[in-house]
Amino acid sequence: MSSNNWFDVVVVGGGSAGAVLAARLSEDLSRTVLLLEAGPAYGLGEYPDVLIDAERVGGDEEHDWGFVAHLGQLGALDREIPAPRAKVLGGSSAINMGVALRARPSDFAAWIARGVSGWSWGDVLETFRGLENTDSGEDRFHGRSGPFPIRQRTYEELTPSVRAFIDAAEQQGYRRGDDPNGHRCDGVSPVTLNVVAGVRQHTALAYLTEQVRRRPNLMVLGRTEADRVLFSGQTATGVRTVDGTVYEAGQIILSAGSYGSAAILLRSGIGPARDLAGLAVDVVADLPVGQRLQEQPIYTSVYTLRPEACAMSPRAGAVLSAASSQAHGGELDLMVAAAHPPTLNPVGAAIALAASLVRPESRGTLRLRSADPNDRPVIENNLLATARDRDRLLEGVKLSREIGRAKAFASVTGGEVVPGDQFRDDAELLRLIDEQVGSFQHATSTAPMGGDSDEWAVVDGAGAVLGVANLRVIDASIIPEVPSVPTNLTTIMVAEHIYRNTLAR
Numbered sequence: 001m002s003s004n005n006w007f008d009v010v011v012v013g014g015g016s017a018g019a020v021l022a023a024r025l026s027e028d029l030s031r032t033v034l035l036l037e038a039g040p041a042y043g044l045g046e047y048p049d050v051l052i053d054a055e056r057v058g059g060d061e062e063h064d065w066g067f068v069a070h071l072g073q074l075g076a077l078d079r080e081i082p083a084p085r086a087k088v089l090g091g092s093s094a095i096n097m098g099v100a101l102r103a104r105p106s107d108f109a110a111w112i113a114r115g116v117s118g119w120s121w122g123d124v125l126e127t128f129r130g131l132e133n134t135d136s137g138e139d140r141f142h143g144r145s146g147p148f149p150i151r152q153r154t155y156e157e158l159t160p161s162v163r164a165f166i167d168a169a170e171q172q173g174y175r176r177g178d179d180p181n182g183h184r185c186d187g188v189s190p191v192t193l194n195v196v197a198g199v200r201q202h203t204a205l206a207y208l209t210e211q212v213r214r215r216p217n218l219m220v221l222g223r224t225e226a227d228r229v230l231f232s233g234q235t236a237t238g239v240r241t242v243d244g245t246v247y248e249a250g251q252i253i254l255s256a257g258s259y260g261s262a263a264i265l266l267r268s269g270i271g272p273a274r275d276l277a278g279l280a281v282d283v284v285a286d287l288p289v290g291q292r293l294q295e296q297p298i299y300t301s302v303y304t305l306r307p308e309a310c311a312m313s314p315r316a317g318a319v320l321s322a323a324s325s326q327a328h329g330g331e332l333d334l335m336v337a338a339a340h341p342p343t344l345n346p347v348g349a350a351i352a353l354a355a356s357l358v359r360p361e362s363r364g365t366l367r368l369r370s371a372d373p374n375d376r377p378v379i380e381n382n383l384l385a386t387a388r389d390r391d392r393l394l395e396g397v398k399l400s401r402e403i404g405r406a407k408a409f410a411s412v413t414g415g416e417v418v419p420g421d422q423f424r425d426d427a428e429l430l431r432l433i434d435e436q437v438g439s440f441q442h443a444t445s446t447a448p449m450g451g452d453s454d455e456w457a458v459v460d461g462a463g464a465v466l467g468v469a470n471l472r473v474i475d476a477s478i479i480p481e482v483p484s485v486p487t488n489l490t491t492i493m494v495a496e497h498i499y500r501n502t503l504a505r
């Protein structure tokens with residue numbers, strides 16, 4: 001290990017992407033790697049239950065950044081809601097629901113359309129196969145020996161009401177499948193999870209194993225928050241932490257997540273020149289950091305359960321993927337997820353059908369209040385900013401309620417308590433959506449990849465920040481277009497793919 005705070009690579013943030021990169025980069029024992037994580041770097045046996053138990057979702061205050069997001073500036077929508085992001089080794093993969101769905105061929109077509117190469121479905125399938133170990137599905141789509149455990153839940157393992165949701169969706173004419181990461185991803189299926197025996201397999205467990213942590217060339221520093229990247233001219237030379245320590249490096253990789261990486265870039269002088277001037281930060285590169293934030297809007301209907309079908313565990317259940325009447329190019333822009341709320345909820349035994357517009361066209365922003373790393377960034381989700389997005393989410397909500405009324409589902413529920421049967425016409429439903437819409441917590445694209453002619457590009461197709469040397473961003477922030485699924489597995493794939501194609505020696 002280097003003795004004078006110099007490393008071949010410093011990775012900032014040990015979350016879904018950063019833990020993968022630290023593990024992969026340190027496979028080559030001649031490369032020194034430092035992983036800086038703002039939250040605690042627990043040993044494998046030290047993780048508290050809230051970060052391990054897959055039934056407990058969303059973490060707790062002790063392991064969260066405490067961010068809030070404005071939903072939008074459209075009157076009824078302009079509310080502030082929590083924007084949870086984990087602060088712990090393992091990152092948001094340690095607090096999430098554990099749903100493990102791959103981005104689809106149509107999602108990657110949208111990435112390619114932004115001018116990046118090497119990201120077609122044909123390019124990434126092998127990386128998806130290589131990272132997973134799963135015991136089901138067809139070999140041509142699935143890997144058996146990768147580091148990341150993925151398990152396909154079966155119909156029999158689900159609660160009676162989730163099974164009824166699947167039956168009802170089928171009654172409504174949707175294809176019933178058993179592998180949404182396989183040949184066909186449309187229709188309804190039991191959910192796929194990175195959960196084994198009730199344990200959420202976050203990246204600090206799956207990638208930063210005892211063996212990896214013992215490598216002499218890898219140093220993992222917890223409770224160490226990066227402030228900014230330091231430059232000599234246009235060349236990144238190191239990272240300064242909030243307590244003023246400087247770590248010098250041949251290469252710096254920001255993996256601090258969609259909010260964290262963008263904030264570090266802005267504090268480092270990489271962002272819109274006008275905004276940086278307002279923060280009194282010297283401009284290193286004038287790039288549109290934080291201008292293309294993407295987040296999936298969600299509206300949740302809730303149904304009480306009849307006593308004979310009141311089981312609520314396991315919580316995660318089934319997903320339906322469908323195309324709205326305005327979907328582009330084969331995309332599945334609507335998702336309805338059937339899951340149980342936490343048991344301590346006001347309506348008692350219940351099931352929630354969460355309808356989400358997973359390919360929104362509305363764009364949000366992330367800005368800084370000041371260059372002080374202790375100031376939280378200003379996050380504007382700007383959900384449902386276009387008429388097309390509002391119409392499509394309305395369609396998704398109507399679709400989920402139709403399933404809610406279908407015979408198989410209605411036979412196990414005591415009725416719809418949210419929004420409630422009295423709300424019928426589109427205008428009323430739109431008003432409710434405006435008032436109650438939430439975010440699916442899948443923020444991406446604050447530092448998007450893009451080709452030469454993409455005016456929104458912040459990094460190239462290998463995560464290298466444009467206009468500077470020795471600095472990459474590799475995490476959910478570089479996803480150019482939010483995929484039509486939850487984002488964890490795709491973020492892990494992005495880290496693996498850039499490692500494989502660019503960083504592996």
Ligand SMILES: Cc1cc2nc3c(=O)[nH]c(=O)nc-3n(C[C@H](O)[C@H](O)[C@H](O)COP(=O)(O)OP(=O)(O)OC[C@H]3O[C@@H](n4cnc5c(N)ncnc54)[C@H](O)[C@@H]3O)c2cc1C
Pocket residue numbers: 012013014015016017018036037038039057058084085086087088089090091092093095096097098099100101224225226227255256257258260261264440441442443475476477485486487488489491
């Ligand atoms: C409540 C919730 C539920 C979700 N459910 C699902 C789901 O079921 N399935 C799914 O696919 N996706 C889900 N997601 C989304 C998914 O977890 C994220 O897309 C994914 O984890 C993002 O990975 P990342 O590497 O970009 O960021 P993160 O995993 O958030 O990692 C960023 C890391 O960087 C650290 N960091 C940040 N700033 C600094 C700094 N200045 N210095 C040092 N370290 C820093 C953070 O502490 C964190 O450890 C969910 C998210 C949330 C919040």
